[in-house]
Amino acid sequence: MSSWxxxxxxxxSGALYTGITTDVSRRFAEHQAGGARGARSLRGKGPLVxxxxxxxxxxxxxAKLEWQLKQWPRHRKEALVAGRLSLPETVSGSDSx
Numbered sequence: 001m002s003s004w005x006x007x008x009x010x011x012x013s014g015a016l017y018t019g020i021t022t023d024v025s026r027r028f029a030e031h032q033a034g035g036a037r038g039a040r041s042l043r044g045k046g047p048l049v050x051x052x053x054x055x056x057x058x059x060x061x062x063a064k065l066e067w068q069l070k071q072w073p074r075h076r077k078e079a080l081v082a083g084r085l086s087l088p089e090t091v092s093g094s095d096s097x
């Protein structure tokens with residue numbers, strides 16, 4: 001069974017895109033290529049930088065964590081990228097920012 005990862009990509013404008021995958025290197029290369037396999041929201045926003053990645057277990061946990069991170073305010077995402085904050089141990093909709 002494949003292990004799932006959550007990752008964040010920083011665009012040239014400083015925005016953070018959050019996603020999940022089983023292969024961060026492959027997925028980041030797809031985003032950088034800007035083709036049909038990369039995220040539409042990242043096209044034309046390069047250069048892109050892989051800002052954060054963490055192994056999170058199975059796909060269900062990864063998807064829930066991705067949704068949760070997308071709800072976080074920018075300052076909290078930046079703290080995670082900088083290493084001043086860690087991923088939540090539990091994944092729920094009640095994790096407050």
